Amino acid sequence: MIAPPATVMLVAGEPSGDDRGAGLALALKARLGSSLRLVGVGGPRMAEAGIPSLFDMSEISVFGLLEGLLAIPRVRRRAQDVAEAVVRERADLVVLIDSWGFSWMAARAIRRKAPQARLVKYVAPQVWATRPGRAKSLAGLVDHLMVINSFEPPYFEAWGLPTTFVGNPALHMDFSACDPSAFRARHGIAPTAPVLLVLPGSRPGEVQRLLPPFEDAIRRLKADHPTLQVVLPVAEAVSGAVRAAVAGWPFRVHVIVGEPEKLEAMKAADLALACSGTVTLEVAQAGVPMVVAYRLGAVTHFLARFIIRTPWVVLFNIAARRFVAPELIQGDCTGPRLAAELDRRLRDPVFSRAQAAAQDEALDTMGRGGPDPSEAAARVVSEVLSGDQPRLSTGT
Known part of the structure; x- marks a missing residue:
């Protein structure tokens, strides 16, 4: 049993992890109160939850083979910085959120510098889709894993x-305070104008390619829908580049x-063009049909063809085992192809409503409606922290 006050470090490497880290931070505070001290790495959401970041999260937010290779020296340095912070802050437990590459480096560095700290991984590498060997690697590094599927x-x-x-926080979005009419009025959008929600991703590489x-x-x-209004929510990490x-344009x-x-933009939208990722689950919960797109770097895509074991990349498509939403990936991610898919949904409301209903059904298959994921994750962290769960031998 670790005597209070305990110090817990939360480490997130990208916007989706920042969201999960913020939810976990608030749930841990509610559960442990004054017996808890929180430190870590994250973005604006975690900062709002009381965890100022040790460094800019964008430094470790990378995706793709070439981008990842070029970033290795910087990411390795930041992994060492995290391990040193664990020692300096005397962290009792570290939660590594998503971001497999950085989490793996950070976990190894922490094991070397602070073997007494307990390690929890939040969000698993997708070993069911690619690189199953990561399951064994992770088992040798952390004390507990919290999965969202x-x-x-x-x-x-x-x-x-x-x-x-513990469930997926993206399946527990709260749209109850949203007022689509007020959103349209604030932005000068006519009540009957079709609204296209555009979501180009939260990583610099995604934005650049999409x-x-x-x-x-x-x-x-x-050209065919002149009253169409385009709404683009932007993640802070890429806001400058997007603007x-x-x-x-x-x-x-x-x-x-x-x-x-x-959230209000999602409820006000008639259709979405979305980068593959967590945001597709959010859009689906808002009841908006979508077209999903993605582009990898050329080298990453070439290698991915040999290691990815599923025909789908969108989670609710995987759950439904069919293309509920179209996925236009790599060479299919072109202006004409995207426009054709979007145009079909704008012209055929019956088809669009059927897709939205199928998306909704797939979310139920994924476990929507279960316990709050942040509270479930906080319970697991509390149990590992208190010693109610066995810890990994520090000899690994």
Whole structure:
């Protein structure tokens, strides 16, 4: 049993992890109160929850083979910085959230410098889709794993890693305070104008690769749908790059910032063009049909063809085992292809409503409606912290 006050470090490497870290921080404070001290690495959401970041989270937010290789020296240095902070802050437990590459480096560095600290991984590597060997690697590094998909525990328990399904926070979005009419009025959007929600990703590489085909697609759409309004919620980590890029587009874009505005935009939208990722679950919960797109770097895509074991990349498509929402990946992610899929949904309301209903059904299959994931994760962290769960031998 660790005597209070305990110090817990939360480490997130990208915006989705920042969201999960903020939820976990608030749930831990509610559960442990004054017996808890929180430190860590994150973004604006975690800062609002009382955890100022040790360094800028964007330094470790990388995706793709080439981008990852180029970032290795910087990411390795930041992993060492985290390990040194664990020692300096005398952290009793560290939660490494998502971001497999950085989490793996940080976990190894922490094991060397602070072997007494307990390690919990929050969000598992997708070993069911690619690189199953990561399950064994993770089992040798952390004391406990919290997964967000109900089918994941057996992949890791087979290697002796205690694993708990806590649910996906993205399946527990609260739209109750949203007022789509008020959103339209604030942004000068007519009540009957079709609204396209554009979500180009939260990583710099995603934005750089997706904005050009997105612009081309929207330009084509607006030629046939001149009243179409374009709303683009922007993540703070890429806000500068996104604003600079869309400033040159030949049509108006309503760029919005902040979680409340993003949720209202989702409820006000008729259709979405979304980067593959957690945001697709949020859009689906808002009841909005979508077209999903993604582009990897050329080298990463070439290698991915040999290691990815599922035909789908969107989680609710995987749950439904079919293309509920179309996935236009790599060579299919072009302006004409995106525009054609979006145009079909704008012209056929019956088809759009059927897709939204199928998305909703897939979310139920994924476990929507269960216990609050942040509270479930806080319970697991509290149990590991108190010693109610066995810890990994420091000899690993």
